[in-house]
Amino acid sequence: MSLRTNKEHLVMIGVQGSVSPAHQWAPFEVGADGEVFAWPSTGGITYNVKIGDSVFGWAGEHIEPGVSATLSHKNRKAEAGFQFLACCGNEVRVVSGEAKGSVGTVVGHHGGVEHLILDFPDDVLDRLTCEDKFLVRGFGQGLKLVDHPDVYLYNLDPGVLDAWGLREREDGRIEVPVHAIVPECAMGSGIGALSVTTGDYDILCHDQDLVREHGLDRLRFGDFVAVMDHDNRYGRTYRRGAVTIGIVIHSDSPLAGHGPGMMTLMSALGGKLVPVLDEKANLGIIKGIGRFVSP
The missing domain is CATH 2.40.10.170 (Thrombin, subunit H)
Known part of the structure; x- marks a missing residue:
């Protein structure tokens, strides 16, 4: 469907x-x-x-x-x-x-x-x-899923959404292909920002054990990623059961509190969004850009 x-x-x-x-x-x-x-x-x-x-x-x-x-x-x-x-x-x-x-x-x-x-x-x-x-x-601000008003979409071209491969389950939840799933403790600079329609926030990658445990060492520019227990509906905050999906837009940083940057694309509460790991979950693959340009 x-x-x-x-x-x-x-x-x-x-x-x-x-x-x-x-x-x-x-x-x-x-x-x-x-x-x-x-x-x-x-x-x-x-x-x-x-x-x-x-x-x-x-x-x-x-x-x-x-x-x-x-x-x-x-x-x-x-x-x-x-x-x-x-x-x-x-x-x-x-x-x-x-x-x-x-x-x-x-x-x-x-x-x-x-x-x-x-x-x-x-x-x-x-x-x-x-x-x-x-x-x-x-083009994209104001985008909504007509049958899922509890899913908040930001900063997303409708063409990317259509090509991404989201799948509606029988229980009403939505599976979202992502390249990595980030634990709630691993978000840093940008938390607390009111606006999610500009800017980004950073994935902390200084704890190498955590990075390996969650496969964050595989992060690429353009990857779609999920952040667990983060609510980005009206700003960036912790909320148990929330899931936020974003795209990786800048590189890692040695600075404390900083790391690869993620721009928000969607957010919902109550397990509505179900991240599914997928190697192809990258904007470059959808658009045929960057390292994914056809020869």
């Missing part, structure tokens, strides 16, 4: 931003184990880190795969609108420079820096400059 949505009533709005400059946060930083490092971090055009790659092992922290985009505007609400309206899986088009007309895919939002993460093929990345601009067809 297919899951009915209200996608025919959603509003599509164009929002435009440009490449966010790469950041240096400090001359040196100190990790959770006392290690001192000076690594690349957020922003810029990242050529060799892509959807489908592991989020671990890079000489970098909070790395954003592909293009990091932002909107600088005197009106902060307009800046927030750029993030809010752009949803996972939306089409993005280059509207300036040598790569003008090229099309890519929105991956997700990175909170704190307020970046939108965009995937483009290699030949497009090679033609982009840090002055280029991008037009996103923002």
